[in-house]
Amino acid sequence: MENSTSSGRGWGRPWLPLLVVIGFVVAGIVGGLAGASLVRERAVTPTAVATRAGAAATRGQPVVETTAQTVAGQVYQAVGKAVVDVIARESNGFFDEQGSGSGVVVDQRGLIVTAAHVVAGASTVQVQFATGERHTARVLGVDEANDLALLQVDRLPDGIPVASLGDSDTVQVGDVVIAIGSPFGLSGTVTQGIVSAVNRSWNPPGDRLHTGLIQTDAPINPGNSGGPLFNADGEVIGIATMIESPIRGNVGIGFAVPSNTVKRVLPQLEQGAQLQPAWLGISGTDLDAATAQRFGLDVDRGVIVLNVVPGSPAARAGLRPAQIRGNDIASLGDVIVALDGTPVQGMEDLAARIGTHQPGDTVELTVIRNGQRQTIRVTLGSWPQQG
Structure with a gap:
């Protein structure tokens, strides 16, 4: 179920505050591209504004100033419909509890990546597409160590694109990124920002140490978990996993599991793996x-x-x-x-x-x-x- 907030913390002397019982989870270990073959259908992605501008300058043409908002609009038009709402229900015998998050279609066969904590403990999971159609999804595999889960629906509605998994190793601090998801249940919400840090380690209170994360200031809130973080080319470079906030809302510090981690574990998740930290x-x-x-x-x-x-x-x-x-x-x-x-x-x-x-x-x-x-x-x- 959705649970992506924590209280704020500072960093003090290096040996005392790092008292982390090592359950040790690594979110960003570079694992090669074994899962790349899963993404058989690549979405038509937009040309990054910065790339276009550079090409124009090379040809001696005027370079038109554009904004990150323009990039966000292009990405949304190209692959926004690949983002889904994930509705997880857990039965307690007398009543059902419902949690929600986001996910992204990564394969034409109906494979959808989301966050493991979004579907944890769920007795039923449904996926709602941008078309309004709602389908029951199977949880194929879960990687609790990296907070990833792989879902599958029987078919994709017409007009739903497949998002491409990019190379998170090429992500640099300052890159423009776009988050699409359902914060507080508001489907199809688009936010933009930059990559604030790469290979970030973070230790939420009462949890294990997470390493290798992408940090972003793109607004991410409860309900964004499991949704994609896109680069300017419309490629998924991360899966939103958690935020650092004392108020259970965005304060400009969000974290995403790198796409290369997703690629590394996808083949195992498709085979039904239940990976533990x-x-x-x-x-x-x-x-x-x-x-x-x-x-x-x-x-x-x-x-x-x-x-x-x-x-x-x-x-x-x-x-x-x-x-x-x-x-x-x-x-x-x-x-x-x-x-x-x-x-x-x-x-x-x-x-x-x-x-x-x-x-x-x-x-x-x-x-x-x-x-x-x-x-x-x-x-x-x-x-x-x-x-």
């Missing part, structure tokens, strides 16, 4: 040069283990936390310096790489303990269900 079960902070020098370490990059969750995979593997007195580290426990033989740069790096794994996978952590390096094998678990 892998869980290590620690909280930690980045090792820095000053701390390394203080404790006589021969590296200045890694993760200081601050807490090990009882009963977690980390606890079963015997990882040891640091001893804390007040707000300071009195003595080190384990410092994670490598994962499967590759150096770990810090918490976000470790989170992203754990996020490429599935529960049940075994990884090798290289740790410094009492000044000596040793290798610890950990079988990852599933992120605990939120109570």
Whole structure:
């Protein structure tokens, strides 16, 4: 069900506020283009205004000033009807609860991408198209780690285009982006903005650390979740997943799962995969040069283990936390310096790489303990269900 808000937070000293129990979800690990073959029908996309203007300048023709609103209008006319409303109903026995979000058609066979939390717990899911037709949809697969779900309807109404999945690796800060969805149930709402940041990490309260996200100031509100973030060529470069807001409304900070992540998991979702985020079960902070020098370490990059969750995979593997007195580290426990033989740069790096794994996978952590390096094998678990 739709639940895409959180309270605002600030960022303080690097080692204390990053106390994230690593359920580790990675939203943007670059996974190749295995899912590109799913998009068999490409929509007719508009030519980006900036590209047209550049070509005109090359030919010596006058360049007409245009606005991002013009680009948004072109994108809406070309692929706006590929965006759908997703209505999820959950039966509680005596009455039904209804939640809503958005989605986007990515294949002529009736495949629709949305956010996993939009359809979580739903007993029935329906999709309403721009034509007004409403069809029952099947949930083919879910990727909770990246907050993605794949739906399918038996057929697409006439006149519904298919949106192309673009290359999110080419997205740059400052690029114009257009969000289309159903904020607060207002179908077909178009907003525009820019890419505010790429490869963004974000940790909503009570949730796991999310990495690799596209951040945008294009207004995104409850109901936009699962809807597409388009570039100026009308290609989907992200799927709206959450906002950062103390008021459950847009404050100019929204996040989207990159399209290349969607491409990577689409084949698995079409086959019915139920992908879960892998869980290590620690909280930690980045090792820095000053701390390394203080404790006589021969590296200045890694993760200081601050807490090990009882009963977690980390606890079963015997990882040891640091001893804390007040707000300071009195003595080190384990410092994670490598994962499967590759150096770990810090918490976000470790989170992203754990996020490429599935529960049940075994990884090798290289740790410094009492000044000596040793290798610890950990079988990852599933992120605990939120109570």
